[in-house]
Amino acid sequence: MDIFSNLIMGFDVALSPLNLLMCFIGVLIGTLIGVLPGIGPTTGVAILIPITFGMNATTAIITMCGVYYGAMYGGSTTSILLNVPGESSSVMTTLDGYQMAKNGRPGPALGMAALASFIAGTFAVLMLTFLSPPLANYAVSFGPPEYFALTFMGLTLVTSLGGNSPLKGLISGVFGLLVACVGIDAQSGVARFTFGSMYLLDGVGFIGVAVGLFAAAEVLVNIEEPMQQIYTEAKLNLRSLFPNLQDWKDSFGALWRGSIIGFFVGVLPGAGATISSFMAYAAEKKLSRHPEKFGTGIIEGVAAPEGANNAAAGGALVPLLTLGIPGSGTTAVLLGALMIHGLRPGPMLFSAHPDFVWGLIASMYIGNVLLVILNMPLIGLWVRLLKVPYKVLMPLIITISAVGVFATDNNVFDMWVMAVFGVIGYIMKKLDYPPAPAVLALVLGPMVEMSLRQSLTISHGNLGVFFTRPISATLTVFAIISLFAPLFRILWIRLRKAKGAG
Numbered sequence: 001m002d003i004f005s006n007l008i009m010g011f012d013v014a015l016s017p018l019n020l021l022m023c024f025i026g027v028l029i030g031t032l033i034g035v036l037p038g039i040g041p042t043t044g045v046a047i048l049i050p051i052t053f054g055m056n057a058t059t060a061i062i063t064m065c066g067v068y069y070g071a072m073y074g075g076s077t078t079s080i081l082l083n084v085p086g087e088s089s090s091v092m093t094t095l096d097g098y099q100m101a102k103n104g105r106p107g108p109a110l111g112m113a114a115l116a117s118f119i120a121g122t123f124a125v126l127m128l129t130f131l132s133p134p135l136a137n138y139a140v141s142f143g144p145p146e147y148f149a150l151t152f153m154g155l156t157l158v159t160s161l162g163g164n165s166p167l168k169g170l171i172s173g174v175f176g177l178l179v180a181c182v183g184i185d186a187q188s189g190v191a192r193f194t195f196g197s198m199y200l201l202d203g204v205g206f207i208g209v210a211v212g213l214f215a216a217a218e219v220l221v222n223i224e225e226p227m228q229q230i231y232t233e234a235k236l237n238l239r240s241l242f243p244n245l246q247d248w249k250d251s252f253g254a255l256w257r258g259s260i261i262g263f264f265v266g267v268l269p270g271a272g273a274t275i276s277s278f279m280a281y282a283a284e285k286k287l288s289r290h291p292e293k294f295g296t297g298i299i300e301g302v303a304a305p306e307g308a309n310n311a312a313a314g315g316a317l318v319p320l321l322t323l324g325i326p327g328s329g330t331t332a333v334l335l336g337a338l339m340i341h342g343l344r345p346g347p348m349l350f351s352a353h354p355d356f357v358w359g360l361i362a363s364m365y366i367g368n369v370l371l372v373i374l375n376m377p378l379i380g381l382w383v384r385l386l387k388v389p390y391k392v393l394m395p396l397i398i399t400i401s402a403v404g405v406f407a408t409d410n411n412v413f414d415m416w417v418m419a420v421f422g423v424i425g426y427i428m429k430k431l432d433y434p435p436a437p438a439v440l441a442l443v444l445g446p447m448v449e450m451s452l453r454q455s456l457t458i459s460h461g462n463l464g465v466f467f468t469r470p471i472s473a474t475l476t477v478f479a480i481i482s483l484f485a486p487l488f489r490i491l492w493i494r495l496r497k498a499k500g501a502g
Helices: 002-014 017-035 040-051 057-082 088-102 106-139 144-162 166-180 206-224 245-267 272-287 300-315 317-323 329-340 347-352 354-385 390-409 412-430 436-458 470-501
Strands: none
Touching (some): 002 017, 002 106, 002 354, 017 040, 017 057, 017 354, 040 057, 040 206, 040 329, 040 390, 057 088, 057 106, 057 300, 088 106, 088 272, 106 245, 106 317, 106 354, 144 436, 166 436, 206 329, 206 390, 206 412, 245 272, 245 300, 245 317, 272 300, 300 317, 317 329, 329 436, 347 354, 390 412
16 A cells, blocks of 8 residues: 555645746657657767756656667657667567558557557556565665675676677776876775865766766767768658557567566666666567568567567666666666655655655556657657757757756866767777766776674675675675676587587
8 A cells, every 4th residue: 555655745846837848848859869869868968967967866866767668669759650760679660560560550650550559668667666665675674794695696697788898898898997086085094096086075977977978979970971861752641650450469468478477577787778688689589480571671679679678678777776777878867867856766865755656657548648648649840850860850959968968067177078088989989988987887896895894894895795694695696697798698609519519
């Protein structure tokens, strides 16, 4: 009964005029970011952090979360109409969505993407509503050893955020840890790696780093290699967007299976919406009686990945809110945003700031409804926005980013941080080093260090404290397994190849 009373309180918070307006603006911006190829939800949220700095924490995070799950939907528009995924989790939607458009059925494909996003998103929020409180209550018993084990486990997930190269993910994570070491030591008060600069005494600003690595780096890449812009004159009306009864019969199972897979994959830190959409599509193809039809333009091929990537967005918020562990690159940026606004994610968040937590959860119910109302009639507008030349769009992104970073602390040095990390992010992209592990390490690094030193102080330097307490021992073992999992995988593949050659 507590959950329902808390949810009613949350709707009271979310339905305030300001929060409702910012939720609408968030999903609107998120959809636009998803529609425009090459930006993505992580970049969108990073850009928005400094803009929301003057708001109260609840309004700011409601806006950024609206951008997050709004972008999950927006990427499907270009995937279906142009065969250009707006962001990585929409790649699988191109396989059948674009073929449906070529076969003269762009409307049902776009309509199924919108409705699947609504159904899967609502399912994910329901799961978030009922799973988060018990998990938070269980985690209240955490002490410094448990927090170290937990944050250390989160840190080891940089290998899973590394894409095709776990080693590059690890290197990116180590780089983030080095950046996190800059500033005054919280316990000893000694300045570290500041090189005599007073601007670095508080550390390297998270906002400048995040905006630089994602937004500025993306602009530099697109300046060098301009993306080919394609435009469609497809005439779509509201009636043509709704799937027919047969479409619903064909896609019903695929949609729910994709939603379930997406949510639980999203809960796993480091997995993310891209992996969930791949898994949902692959599972649906294996379960289908006609797997050969996938890739030819069947609606199940749209429903499964769209359900999965939207459910994964909600799933990723479960470990973020209850344990303080981000489930994706975007939630790593959200973690930093929460801390900037004075909120520390974790089990105490539910008891210390219930109005924030339940207001955010309630806003996601509202945001999913707004997405359907907003996007069904405005698909034609999103298509026309693809005509905006990148030579206009990219300078606009840089201008907004620079003004936002400066406005955070009225500090020109933060703009230099953004510029430097923009160049670093550009080099990382050219060398195929993922920036998400660096952001994750930058956020979690200080938390790992603090909880480690507190634990060793409590135990008088005895490392056994991490293995004598059940929760910390379990999490530490999982962290070690997670860290070395890519190595075990490589050795296993080599062993199988050796046996096959023999």
